[in-house]
Amino acid sequence: MRRIELDGPDATRALGRALAAAVQGGICVLLRGDLGAGKTTLCQGFIEARTGIAYAPSPTFTLLQAYPGKLYHLDLYRLGTADLREFDMEEIMAPDAVLLVEWPERAEGDWPAERLDVGLSGQGGSRLATLEARGDAAASALARLWWPQ
Amino acid sequence: MKELLCLGVETSCDETAAAVLRGDGQMLGSAVASQIDLHEAFGGVVPEVAARRHLERIGPVVQEALAESGVELADIGLVAVTRGPGLAGALMVGISWAKAFAFARGLPIVGVNHVVAHAFAAYLEGPPRFPDLALVASGGHTDLLLMHGPSEVEVLGRSRDDAAGEAFDKVARTLGLGYPGGPAIERLALSGDPGAAPLPHVAMFPGSLDFSFSGLKTATQSLSRQGLAPADIAAAFQAAVFDQLWERASHALRQTGTRRLIFSGGVSANGYLRLRLEQALAGAGLSLLVPPLRYTTDNAAMIARLGLSMYEAGQRSPWDMGAEPVIHPFKP
Numbered sequence: 001m002r003r004i005e006l007d008g009p010d011a012t013r014a015l016g017r018a019l020a021a022a023v024q025g026g027i028c029v030l031l032r033g034d035l036g037a038g039k040t041t042l043c044q045g046f047i048e049a050r051t052g053i054a055y056a057p058s059p060t061f062t063l064l065q066a067y068p069g070k071l072y073h074l075d076l077y078r079l080g081t082a083d084l085r086e087f088d089m090e091e092i093m094a095p096d097a098v099l100l101v102e103w104p105e106r107a108e109g110d111w112p113a114e115r116l117d118v119g120l121s122g123q124g125g126s127r128l129a130t131l132e133a134r135g136d137a138a139a140s141a142l143a144r145l146w147w148p149q
Numbered sequence: 150m151k152e153l154l155c156l157g158v159e160t161s162c163d164e165t166a167a168a169v170l171r172g173d174g175q176m177l178g179s180a181v182a183s184q185i186d187l188h189e190a191f192g193g194v195v196p197e198v199a200a201r202r203h204l205e206r207i208g209p210v211v212q213e214a215l216a217e218s219g220v221e222l223a224d225i226g227l228v229a230v231t232r233g234p235g236l237a238g239a240l241m242v243g244i245s246w247a248k249a250f251a252f253a254r255g256l257p258i259v260g261v262n263h264v265v266a267h268a269f270a271a272y273l274e275g276p277p278r279f280p281d282l283a284l285v286a287s288g289g290h291t292d293l294l295l296m297h298g299p300s301e302v303e304v305l306g307r308s309r310d311d312a313a314g315e316a317f318d319k320v321a322r323t324l325g326l327g328y329p330g331g332p333a334i335e336r337l338a339l340s341g342d343p344g345a346a347p348l349p350h351v352a353m354f355p356g357s358l359d360f361s362f363s364g365l366k367t368a369t370q371s372l373s374r375q376g377l378a379p380a381d382i383a384a385a386f387q388a389a390v391f392d393q394l395w396e397r398a399s400h401a402l403r404q405t406g407t408r409r410l411i412f413s414g415g416v417s418a419n420g421y422l423r424l425r426l427e428q429a430l431a432g433a434g435l436s437l438l439v440p441p442l443r444y445t446t447d448n449a450a451m452i453a454r455l456g457l458s459m460y461e462a463g464q465r466s467p468w469d470m471g472a473e474p475v476i477h478p479f480k481p
Contacts, residue, residue: 061289
């Protein structure tokens with residue numbers, strides 16, 4: 001497990017960009033943390049690095065946003081509990097797709113073996129990110145993650 | 150000559166809706182079946198469940214709208230349908246129904262943008278006039294649109310993170326209020342003092358009219374943890390939302406020289422925001438145009454209104470029109 005201190009939203013966004021450089025297709029990135037913990041900000045950094053879209057909208061309302069390059073951003077906040085079969089999982093979890101998930105707790109137990117669990121905690125300006133890999137591909141992605149400590 | 154009748158169909162998210170609009174802009178009837186009861190059982194919108202329910206309800210909802218309008222299906226001369234943004238499966242139900250009906254009857258069909266339609270809901274109150282500036286604020290969108298016509302729409306600003314309505318819902322949850330959050334916050338704020346709960350001013354982004362509500366959401370959480378009264382937080386949050394909407398909108402009004410502001414979408418049902426905007430605009434010698442209250446949230450009257458304007462401007466959609474769940478970058 002890696003622990004990374006983040007001193008504000010800019011650092012959270014930068015971690016998203018760094019993850020975008022490290023994560024390859026077939027990996028699911030699950031983001032946990034309270035409202036306002038920085039999940040969407042991290043995803044915005046990730047999406048910007050991959051697509052050049054600077055301000056990806058929050059997918060809370062639409063549930064799922066699709067981006068070029070088989071990048072998907074899912075937000076289960078509005079669902080009490082979600083059944084992932086209700087989504088097109090063949091598409092969003094294809095071997096060459098990357099899926100970012102906010103509020104994965106809503107569908108616990110359904111996530112694939114290759115995944116990165118990212119926890120965001122803390123209040124005010126500073127945040128602590130914990131990153132844990134499940135599966136070999138995710139582990140090597142986490143090892144590739146470049147972050148100045 | 151018989152007046153043209155436009156049937157509007159909307160199935161982009163939670164609501165199955167149909168409406169009949171007469172060619173002179175007169176609303177004849179509008180029906181909306183909400184899925185909120187259904188989704189409460191599931192704890193939210195479930196895409197496939199939403200699509201299946203749209204499929205069951207689309208027929209009865211169209212019949213209800215026709216009955217309210219006192220017209221027959223055979224009287225319809227034009228079909229307008231939402232093609233996006235929204236949930237893919239949900240959109241496809243409305244589009245498939247509308248195409249099948251239009252094809253069978255040999256009628257023209259026009260696919261419309263849901264967000265622009267929210268702005269056009271205001272034209273159910275007053276006639277279209279271009280250029281016009283619209284602030285569309287809902288659970289999924291916060292867009293400042295400069296409309297040169299029904300299909301020529303410029304996005305001057307949009308939210309860089311959460312939508313305004315989403316912020317209302319999330320702040321309501323922080324304060325322990327129910328869903329939907331907008332009405333709950335508005336009620337609670339009546340007894341609150343906005344000055345008692347300091348929230349940061351959300352500065353304009355340099356060279357941009359974009360919005361941001363994520364910081365306000367976080368700041369209200371911090372105030373809540375400090376133990377401030379929920380009513381004061383609600384009042385301060387609402388005031389901060391107004392400040393931000395007005396700061397961007399007033400800049401846009403100056404930049405574009407438009408003389409009025411359309412305020413629409415679910416957030417425009419908020420009486421406090423309507424009143425503050427009306428006062429601020431009156432102070433600048435400008436006016437506010439808002440849709441009738443029942444057409445602020447998702448409905449098909451606005452779809453018919455935009456579809457009719459597009460049709461009058463010569464627009465027709467082809468038979469291979471599909472759903473556009475994510476319209477990004479923005480296309481009218």
